[in-house]
Amino acid sequence: MNKKIKVLIIDDSIVVRKTVSEMINNEPDMEVIATAKDPYEGRDKIVYQNPDVLILDIEMPKMDGLTFLGKLMKSKPMPVIIFSSLAKDRSKYEYTAYDLGAVGVIEKPLNKNKAEEIYDRMFNLIRTSSNLTAIQLRNLERRGLKKRNTGIFHNISLSKPIIAIGASTGGTHAIRKIISRLPGKMPPIVMTQHMPKNFTTQFAANLNNSSQLTVLEAKGDEQLKNGIVYLAPGGMHMEIEKKGAFYFTKLVDGPLIHHQKPAVEKLFNSVASVAKKDAIGIILTGMGVDGAAGLLNMKKSGAFTIAQDEKSCVVFGMPKEAIKINAAKKILDINEIPDFLINYLEEIHE
Numbered sequence: 338m339n340k341k342i343k344v345l346i347i348d349d350s351i352v353v354r355k356t357v358s359e360m361i362n363n364e365p366d367m368e369v370i371a372t373a374k375d376p377y378e379g380r381d382k383i384v385y386q387n388p389d390v391l392i393l394d395i396e397m398p399k400m401d402g403l404t405f406l407g408k409l410m411k412s413k414p415m416p417v418i419i420f421s422s423l424a425k426d427r428s429k430y431e432y433t434a435y436d437l438g439a440v441g442v443i444e445k446p447l448n449k450n451k452a453e454e455i456y457d458r459m460f461n462l463i464r465t466s467s468n469l470t471a472i473q474l475r476n477l478e479r480r481g482l483k484k485r486n487t488g489i490f491h492n493i494s495l496s497k498p499i500i501a502i503g504a505s506t507g508g509t510h511a512i513r514k515i516i517s518r519l520p521g522k523m524p525p526i527v528m529t530q531h532m533p534k535n536f537t538t539q540f541a542a543n544l545n546n547s548s549q550l551t552v553l554e555a556k557g558d559e560q561l562k563n564g565i566v567y568l569a570p571g572g573m574h575m576e577i578e579k580k581g582a583f584y585f586t587k588l589v590d591g592p593l594i595h596h597q598k599p600a601v602e603k604l605f606n607s608v609a610s611v612a613k614k615d616a617i618g619i620i621l622t623g624m625g626v627d628g629a630a631g632l633l634n635m636k637k638s639g640a641f642t643i644a645q646d647e648k649s650c651v652v653f654g655m656p657k658e659a660i661k662i663n664a665a666k667k668i669l670d671i672n673e674i675p676d677f678l679i680n681y682l683e684e685i686h687e
Contacts, residue, residue, distance in 0.1 A: 342367040342467045345388035347379035347405075348420070349397045353445070357392065357420070360456050367463055376405035383413065389467045392459070393439075395421040395430055403433050410438040416466035418459060420445060432539045435509050440466040440651075442533070465506070465624050465652060498524055498615045498685075499561060499577065499584060500678070501608045501635070503601030505531040505623025507651025509540060511671050512621065513547065516566060518675035521549035524682070525561035527569075527577060527586070529604045531597050531623065534571035541568045557588035569599035576607035584612065595627035601655070605631025614639030617681070619674065620665070622650040626658045633664035641681065643667045643674065 344361055346369060348354050358369040371386045373379035375397050383391070391409075395402040406417055419434045419442040431442045441462040446452040500523070504511055508530045516526075532540065538554050544566070545552040552566040553559075555575055559567065561584040569575035574589040587607075594600035601620070605628055608616050618635040620628045622645055636642045644656040644665035649672065659665050669677055 342463055343370045343386070343389045344368065344392060344463060345370060345379065345382055345386060345390075346372045346392045347374075347376060347397070347402070348372070348392070348394040349374050350394070353394070353420075357459075361460075361463070364460055367460070376400040376402065379405070383409075383415075388415070390416045390418065390463050392418050392420050395419060395423050395434075403430065403437060406434065406437045406439060414438065416440045416463075416469055418443060418462050418466070420459070429539060431533060431536045432543065435536075436543075440469070440506065442536075444533075461624075465654075469651065498617050498640075498682075499608060499612045500524060500526040500617045500619070501604055502526065502528040502619045502621065503605060503623075503628040503631075503655070504529075504621035505597075505601075505625065505627065505652070505655060507622035510651070511645065511649075513544060514671050515619075515675050515678075516544050516548045516550060516552065519548070519550060519678065521551075521564050523550060523678075524563055525584070526550070526566040527555075527561070527575065527604060527608070528566060529569040529575060529599045529601045529628075531599070531601075531627070532571050537568055537571045541566075544568075555586045555588065557586055559586045561585065569604065572598060574599050574603040576603055577611060578607070579611040595625055597625075597627050601628030602631040604628075605635055609634035609638040609640065612638075612640070616640040617678070618642045619645075620656050620659045621645045621671070622652055623655040624652045625654050628655050629658035629662060629664055632659045633662050636664055636666060641666055643669055643677070645674070646670050 346354050346357055354372040361367050361369050371382045373382050377399055393402045417439050419439045422445045423430045434442045443459055446455045541552050541554040550564055550566050554570050555567040567586050576587045577584050578587045594602050618632050618640050620632050632642050642665050644659045646668050647653040649670045
């Protein structure tokens with residue numbers, strides 16, 4: 338019989354500790370081995386119980402959860418899921434949690450109608466993150482960014498090729514590694530990152546502050562321009578469409594695709610349809626299959642396609658699926674992608 342995933346819960350609410358424990362213990366492949374009412378008690382139980390996954394509240398006495406998360410990821414990296422009532426309405430907490438190394442941020446259920454969906458997401462994160470290696474967990478830690486000065490692409494004026502990027506779990510860090518190292522005169526970049534509705538505005542603003550590129554949360558019907566990155570807003574799919582000789586963003590509501598909205602598949606398929614060979618597609622770290630088939634469509638339409646390699650992925654799900662169906666022309670470490678893009682674009686514009 339397979340060993341169960343060991344979970345520790347740190348939350349000052351005895352009701353939350355009891356309810357979440359019961360939900361997790363009903364799952365056949367996981368169990369709550371301990372609970373704690375604050376980070377100090379939780380620290381001791383981490384040392385002695387050695388859990389596989391930690392579920393952590395934000396607002397607690399003695400030490401808040403985010404402060405504890407920052408300390409924990411430096412001393413003993415482990416999968417941490419933030420479970421907090423602050424997760425939805427105050428996105429700065431979500432951003433900080435992801436930036437400090439959380440594998441997921443989930444809003445505490447406010448009513449019974451949302452509880453099943455929220456717990457399903459928690460169970461999925463527990464199962465996926467329990468297999469992360471120490472190296473992958475350290476890659477989730479915040480790293481300082483250095484701006485890179487370069488003078489190339491100053492003469493590129495056409496909004497092509499379009500660069501399309503898709504990512505999920507671990508993607509905020511992977512995207513930051515790419516965007517922070519690109520020059521300000523890049524062709525337009527469109528991106529879909531799986532994240533909650535209230536998180537994308539903050540994420541775009543943070544990227545903008547650490548990049549020579551201008552990073553915006555897409556509003557829809559924006560003409561794609563050089564030097565600008567357009568991030569799909571949480572809760573809406575993003576496509577691109579062509580009007581005359583120019584490309585524009587298009588926001589689309591509708592059902593979830595591969596359990597996601599925004600979905601990478603939606604973006605990649607639209608780029609394949611309208612930009613064809615005048616595009617570059619990049620699929621990054623993330624669980625599931627979203628974007629794999631879309632990347633293959635981009636490749637079939639003539640685009641150059643890239644998948645992040647297994648070693649540098651936090652979760653080798655989406656890139657693995659893309660590689661499996663031969664959708665990627667190139668497989669690269671995340672640290673190799675920025676320089677590869679620069680060199681590739683220089684070659685095609687000579």
